[in-house]
Amino acid sequence: MSSTEEGGGAVGAVSTDQTIIDSNTNNDYVRIDMRFADVALSVGEVAKIQSLDKAFDGGQPNFTAKPLIRKVPSTLRHNEDFKKYFKPKVISIGPLHHDDLTLHESKELKLKLAAHFVKKIGIDKESLYSKMKVEMDGLEECYDPQELENYSDDNEELAWMFFVDGCAILQAVYMRYGNDDDDGKLFIKNILLTFVYSDLFLLENQLPFRVLELLTSSGDGKMFMNAIQRFIDDAVINPAEDSEWWWEQQKEGERIHLLNLLRRRLLVEKEKPWWWRLRFFIERGFINEARTKRHHSHTIGNVKELKKAGIRLKASKTSCLTDISFNHFFFFGKLRLPPITVDDSTINLIAYEMCPDFDNDFTVTSYMCFLDLLIDEAEDVKDLRDAGILYNGLGSDEEVAKLFNKMNSDLVPSPMIYSGVKRQIHNHCKNMWINHAAQGYHTYFRSPWAFLAFVGAITALSLSTLQTYYTIHQRK
Incomplete structure (x- = not known):
């Protein structure tokens, strides 16, 4: 047995995880002595390999901080079918679309709105501007640094932008609820304001909410903040x-922007009774147990198929996106879904949940994907509208159906958030006896007239049978 085999190793031998720098190559290459072959790696290749350690140790998004205001994630932004939902129609807010030439006229509109706000709030404009200018460093930190590169040497332009845009938002929203005759002097058509309100919920059109708090912290600012509150509601x-x-639960200084507040409002749950909470904890225990097993996603049919399976759709009592339930009795089922408006804001909420520094459970995305399972064609959209579940803010039912069908390939929902309801619907539909009974009911009793005709036929048959019976017995 050689000395190497005995464990001592020959003098000058190098273990397999050591590197030898070849001095004849001016350190351009590193020779690694491996068990079966010698492989020469350049210094650049070694640096690339070492970059894996750096990537492992760092580069994680900071989920403890507030999500930054940024562009829509590229997955959606570069999709031609979704682009139009992210671009402002009338007014640009903040730096991301400030230099958009197609929105050049919005600068004059914002100045008019800002001027009326300053006059109405009862504080001199210099004090208002100075109050906001003091916190510019903190306000700049609300944005992705890449979006402010053009303003790195021009703090004044950015401060003026925040001031005018913040005043314009407050005045525009106040005009929706205020009763002052002075608003008529602005000569802004209602249809234009409608587009303005829609633009305020775009991800790339957000302004730090702290700006609005600073502008309304004194004077008659409370009435403007009350209007913002109603606007979200x-x-x-x-x-x-x-x-x-x-x-009152939304602490001052912690509110991020209008789109974030809208999402929070959609997730507020109504206080549940004790028996419901007990049921929730039991179900959550089953869900946690299921997570340790291999996950299986249950598929459900569209609205038309659910109706054939005896399942009726009904709007939940609240718009909380977790207020969803399924109950069934024999071959009848009832699926309750929270009502939601599908418009530009909904698509932007999905984009917001996809932002890399926003730690969330993808509730809006998951609910839209759940609706996508129910929608295949315009008729499905109509049924959801008739049930008071879906409010169409995009146009025709055909357009909404196409949008949902295209979403399927670009969105990834949470696999667990609606898994319980999906499982219940799946089990209901796959039961052969329930399925046949429900289809028979749907085919022959879809209208009250068909049911009355059936009852009439049964009654006539019964009377005929009784008449025959008594006729036979009377003869005896």
Whole structure:
């Protein structure tokens, strides 16, 4: 046995994880002595290999901080079918679309709105501007640094932009609810304001909410903030909790921007009774147990197929996106879904959830994907509208159906968030006896007239049978 085999190793021998720098190559290459072959790696290749360690140790997004205001993730931004939902139609807010030539006229509109706000709030404009200018360093940190590269040497332009845009937002929203005759002097058509309100919920059109807080912190600012509160509430069809209570939970300085507040409002749950909470904890225990096993995603049919399986659709009592349930009795089923408006803001909420520094459970995305399972054609959209579940803010039912069908390949929902309901629907539909009974009911009793005709036929048959019976017995 050689000395190497005995464990001592020959003098000058190098173990397999050591590197030898060849001095004849001016350190351009590193020779690695491997068990079966010698492979020469350049210094650049070694640096690339070492970069794996750096990537492992760092580069993780900071989820503890507030999500930054940034562009829509490229997955959606570069999709031609979704582009139009992310671009402002009338007004640019913040730096991301400030230099968009197609929105050049919005500068004059914002100045008019800002001027009326300054006059109405009752504070001199120099004090208002100075109050906001003091916190510019913190306001700049609300944006992705790449989006502010053009303003790195021009703090004044950015501060003026924040000031005018913030005043314009407050005045525009106040005009929706205020009763002052002075608003008529602006001569802004209602249709133009409608587009302005839509633009305020675009991801790339967000302004730090701290700007609005600073501008309304004194004078008559409370009436403007009350209008903002109503503006958020009105974007939700059936808010789960009282507006005043919910707004008090949103701490000053922690509110990120309008789109974030809209998402929070959609996720507010109504207080549940004790028996419901007990049921929730039991179900969550089963879900946690299921997570340790291989996950299987249950498929469900579209609206037309669910109706054939005896499942009726009904709007939930609240618009909380987790307020979803399925109940069934024999071959009848009832699926309750939270009502939601599908418009530009909905698509931007999905984009917001996809931002790399926003740690969330993808509730909006998951709910839209759930609706996608139900929608294959315009008729499905109509049925959801008739049930009070889907409010179409995009146009025709055909356009909404096409949008949902295209979403399927670009969105990844949470696999667990609606898994319980999907499993219940799947089990209901796959039961052969329930399926046949439901299809028979759907085929022959889809209208009350068909049911009345059936009852009439049964009654006539029964009377005929009784008449025959008594006729035979009377003869005896």
